[in-house]
Amino acid sequence: MKVPYPIFRTEDLCAYYGDFMAIKHVTVSIPEHQVTAVMGPSGCGKTTFIRCLNRLHELLPGARITGKIYLRDEDILELDPIIVRRRVGMVFQRPNPFPTMTIYENVLAGYKLLGIRLKREEADRIVEDALRKAALWDEVKDVLHRRGTFLSGGQQQRLCIARALAVNPEVLLMDEPTSALDPKATLQIENLIVELKNTVTIVIVTHNMPQAGRISDYTAFFYMGELIEFGPTAEVFTNPKDPRTEEYLTGKFS
Amino acid sequence: MRNLEEKLKNQARYDALFRRLAQAMGVLVILLVIGVFFTLVKESWPAIKAFGLRFLWTTTWDPINLEFGALPFLVGTLITSFLALAMATPFALAGAIFLGELAPPKVANPVSFVIELLAGIPSVIYGLWALFYLVPLVRYFQMKIGAPPYGLGLFTASLVLAIMILPYAMSVARDVIRLVPQDLKEAAYSLGATRWETIRHVVLPYARSGILAGIVLALGRALGETMAVTMVIGNRSAMPHSIWDLANTMASVIANEFTEATEDVHLAALVEIGLLLFIITVVVNLIARLVIIKTRVR
Numbered sequence: 001m002k003v004p005y006p007i008f009r010t011e012d013l014c015a016y017y018g019d020f021m022a023i024k025h026v027t028v029s030i031p032e033h034q035v036t037a038v039m040g041p042s043g044c045g046k047t048t049f050i051r052c053l054n055r056l057h058e059l060l061p062g063a064r065i066t067g068k069i070y071l072r073d074e075d076i077l078e079l080d081p082i083i084v085r086r087r088v089g090m091v092f093q094r095p096n097p098f099p100t101m102t103i104y105e106n107v108l109a110g111y112k113l114l115g116i117r118l119k120r121e122e123a124d125r126i127v128e129d130a131l132r133k134a135a136l137w138d139e140v141k142d143v144l145h146r147r148g149t150f151l152s153g154g155q156q157q158r159l160c161i162a163r164a165l166a167v168n169p170e171v172l173l174m175d176e177p178t179s180a181l182d183p184k185a186t187l188q189i190e191n192l193i194v195e196l197k198n199t200v201t202i203v204i205v206t207h208n209m210p211q212a213g214r215i216s217d218y219t220a221f222f223y224m225g226e227l228i229e230f231g232p233t234a235e236v237f238t239n240p241k242d243p244r245t246e247e248y249l250t251g252k253f254s
Numbered sequence: 255m256r257n258l259e260e261k262l263k264n265q266a267r268y269d270a271l272f273r274r275l276a277q278a279m280g281v282l283v284i285l286l287v288i289g290v291f292f293t294l295v296k297e298s299w300p301a302i303k304a305f306g307l308r309f310l311w312t313t314t315w316d317p318i319n320l321e322f323g324a325l326p327f328l329v330g331t332l333i334t335s336f337l338a339l340a341m342a343t344p345f346a347l348a349g350a351i352f353l354g355e356l357a358p359p360k361v362a363n364p365v366s367f368v369i370e371l372l373a374g375i376p377s378v379i380y381g382l383w384a385l386f387y388l389v390p391l392v393r394y395f396q397m398k399i400g401a402p403p404y405g406l407g408l409f410t411a412s413l414v415l416a417i418m419i420l421p422y423a424m425s426v427a428r429d430v431i432r433l434v435p436q437d438l439k440e441a442a443y444s445l446g447a448t449r450w451e452t453i454r455h456v457v458l459p460y461a462r463s464g465i466l467a468g469i470v471l472a473l474g475r476a477l478g479e480t481m482a483v484t485m486v487i488g489n490r491s492a493m494p495h496s497i498w499d500l501a502n503t504m505a506s507v508i509a510n511e512f513t514e515a516t517e518d519v520h521l522a523a524l525v526e527i528g529l530l531l532f533i534i535t536v537v538v539n540l541i542a543r544l545v546i547i548k549t550r551v552r
Contacts, residue, residue, distance in 0.1 A: 056440060061358060082448065083446075096435070109455075112455065113442055113446075113451045113455050113456070114451060115451070164445070167446070
């Protein structure tokens with residue numbers, strides 16, 4: 001289906017692990033400044049799909065991609081992966097702040113790792129800005145120079161979101177970002193996602209159907225590596241076109 | 255039901271027995287260490303009485319006139335060990351990064367296996383190899399630069415020590431580098447870091463404590479290594495003045511003179527060197543523990 005203002009567009013995208021084809025001929029457009037949920041049963045390729053979008057997939061031995069992925073009309077498979085990953089940030093399933101760095105350093109990791117030097121005031125501003133966007137500033141502003149690992153799981157995940165946002169990406173990929181968190185922390189992250197879509201496009205893999213219903217504008221449904229259904233979330237949820245989507249939504253398989 | 259109760263009672267008895275046994279083994283190990291220490295003190299007592307603390311800082315080692323000072327050997331041991339460590343560490347680190355992070359499993363696994371084999375070669379074989387291969391090489395080098403062309407000496411001993419401890423430091427470092435969680439590395443890549451930036455800022459800081467532990471373990475090996483060092487160090491019991499000098503380490507002087515020491519004081523002096531080596535080794539291990547605790551992540 002056509003979407004207004006697509007930021008990502010894939011054409012006949014296939015992803016492999018060795019001989020195994022994990023993503024099969026996916027052609028889809030992802031709209032800008034919207035939350036797109038990627039859903040489907042375990043092993044359907046949804047995580048692989050988003051890992052293609054920032055070219056993290058190809059880091060695994062034997063992994064490769066064919067087809068085209070356009071980010072604002074540039075084929076990212078032709079670009080330097082470093083540039084792609086600066087423009088497309090990622091938040092992982094388990095919170096993974098760098099344990100050897102302080103909270104402050106974690107937020108600036110996108111600069112520190114690449115050896116980019118910042119002036120003191122500029123660094124302070126980026127840290128505060130990113131932590132505010134991630135709704136974590138008030139909780140950590142007095143402990144910025146302590147290690148991030150003493151924070152709760154939900155705080156750590158928001159720290160990881162701040163770390164990703166600090167380099168001003170155009171897209172934020174989230175791979176089941178709340179699956180390791182308790183309900184309260186989950187709710188905080190969900191509220192955050194809805195707020196963030198004003199500044200960044202979000203593609204979120206989720207297992208949690210009510211969550212997709214609450215936060216997403218569009219839903220992509222994957223089954224055995226194929227994209228079965230894509231459309232506005234309300235439409236996909238109330239009036240699925242493919243029987244397999246309906247079966248999944250009604251809990252016939254998971 | 256009666257059967258089951260009986261069985262449980264027996265089980266409890268066995269459990270208690272096993273716990274006692276395990277406890278006894280633990281105590282035995284401690285007793286052994288204490289036993290070794292006291293034996294060394296007792297056997298070296300004549301020398302301790304005769305020379306006191308002077309033993310530690312005088313440089314005369316004269317079995318004819320029965321005047322003994324251990325400083326040349328202390329210096330020999332420290333120089334060879336730390337020089338070996340300095341030579342081995344960069345290679346160990348580079349090799350560990352390659353095997354743990356860069357090489358595909360098809361390459362890393364056989365190479366790691368060979369490195370573990372290296373660690374298992376008896377030290378006398380390293381000594382022989384060094385005599386036939388390293389000594390001429392070092393001699394050639396010494397002639398080129400105008401140093402006394404002994405071939406043997408402190409430098410050669412350090413070189414063979416470095417080769418011997420390399421597999422230890424490298425395999426420990428490789429193991430800890432492999433243990434760095436994949437999701438931390440992916441977090442770095444997802445921020446646009448290159449492989450090297452990821453290794454430098456994420457992998458190495460995370461593995462630092464384990465890498466240091468491996469290096470200190472290697473130091474412990476170097477301090478006590480006897481056979482290979484004795485074969486190439488030149489066995490001269492005087493204070494060394496340059497790294498090309500012939501010298502002795504604590505371990506090599508014991509190995510060399512133990513069978514020939516006929517006077518009680520000479521024998522006692524050798525045992526006292528053993529006691530010093532024992533203490534140094536314990537201290538190095540304690541430092542290693544401290545380093546690990548201080549630098550551990552979390």
